[in-house]
Amino acid sequence: MTETTGYLDTMESEEEFLKSYDASEYPSVSYTADLTIFTIRNGRLCILMVKRGGHPFKGYWALPGGFVGPDESSEQAAVRELKEETGIDVSTAWLEQLQTYSEPHRDPRMRVISTAYLALIPNISAPVAGDDAAEAHFFAVDDLLNPAEGEEIALAFDHEQIIRDGLRRCRDKIEWAPIAPTFLDDSTGFTIADLRRVYESVWGVENLHEANFRRKVLTVKDFLIPIGHKGSSQFSTGRSADLYKLGTAKMLFPPILRRADDEPVE
Amino acid sequence: MTETTGYLDTMESEEEFLKSYDASEYPSVSYTADLTIFTIRNGRLCILMVKRGGHPFKGYWALPGGFVGPDESSEQAAVRELKEETGIDVSTAWLEQLQTYSEPHRDPRMRVISTAYLALIPNISAPVAGDDAAEAHFFAVDDLLNPAEGEEIALAFDHEQIIRDGLRRCRDKIEWAPIAPTFLDDSTGFTIADLRRVYESVWGVENLHEANFRRKVLTVKDFLIPIGHKGSSQFSTGRSADLYKLGTAKMLFPPILRRADDEPVE
DNA sequence: GTAATAGTGTCTGTGAGACATTATGGC
């Protein structure tokens, strides 16, 4: 095959290009980015929701999100919205694409395609109230998805499904990706016990074996870097412990596996 | 919280609903679904590409795909296109959403959002020529992504990146999901050696240890069901072997792990 | 001191790699 110098070489004529440019002949849709922003508060995995101020689903709780601007990708929109809603820069968070939702009538007004993102952030004192959001609140994920009788929280659109998908991705991915530390404050360092509490909160378990967990995370290559000084845990009380910060590993090997009696993933 | 009977209860007036219905105030885009359709031919992992008959990228090879209709989800569009391009019903294939691509100028004509899907299918004799596709061809993935000098194949749009993402998902997922058998003909059953050749083809390795592989897949709970009769392998020659069909497992435990000296996933 | 948590050492079961050996079918 000969050298290629770009797609424009394949144009036979200006007219043909312009003819193919008539976008109005194709169906068009609106495009939004929604965020599942997870953090850990009081040992519980929480997710940021905003109360809808307008119709439809007025008064219902929805994921933060908004329209993708004409000159930005959905990734860029997600980064922008994360900053708007939490004040957190993407460099201190984990952000990745989750999935795209395209059911024709998921928004009753019009056809809206939404790409959802998964964001993990350290604990922050309070969510930032957005322009169009009447109210913002961190809900414990468990309270949203498995509410007690009479404690149900009304969720807008298909956002309950998106939350479930985000939760599953998060629970799976902390097994083999170095993302659990993004729930912690990396600037001051964290202890092994802090990290263990992250895993317990995300998985919704309470009794990860301390000694085995310690050995496991310390044998993962380039996962944790000891930063000498002893310091206090971000979560627990008692004896002071060694501090660590996130290392350079791009994936965890061996992975930090939870038990196998769980539902399938992705 | 009181009983909810749907979002319409939150509407204060008909006027308000109609006011919020003005879709023209939001940016609009075109929406397509693209497919990475993988199969195995002659021991090589291959992917279906179609030659573009129109501008832009006329004559370049592109992933099969098309616009998502106004009354279908991208999943339904993917199912429809899989049938159109290969004649294969989704019930005999593996199909899952891969990722969505939204760079503003990924299509030079207009703003096009594309949700890519991963499809795994058994070997078929020939691809079906679509309406608008001048030509359809299964390329060995390795020839596309790592061509020899002078053997480069011109790929349209950002489809090289989509292929890389699809390949990575496939390579990762056969470790822990029971999807490898979808490359094989389940109606006649398959041998352990057939299955091993699938893993070798997908991972691009040649020497998975026969005895260990056998033991590994047979200890996975509910992965394979023996169907008694001895029969011939779909791929190899020599002694006849026991036949199996896909079991009910939703995930593989323990997983069929490949070596860890690989790049990060997802 | 006690309580609570941090950290170390060791036993054991299991899965995976490596390798040896036997079995079966095509030629």
Place this chain on the structure above:
DNA sequence: GCCATAATGTCTCACAGACACTATTAC
């Protein structure tokens, strides 16, 4: 018989769960 592949058995290493024990800090 010979060759290629199928199938089984066994040794060893590494990792995970379980558990016992010591160390350090707050009170």
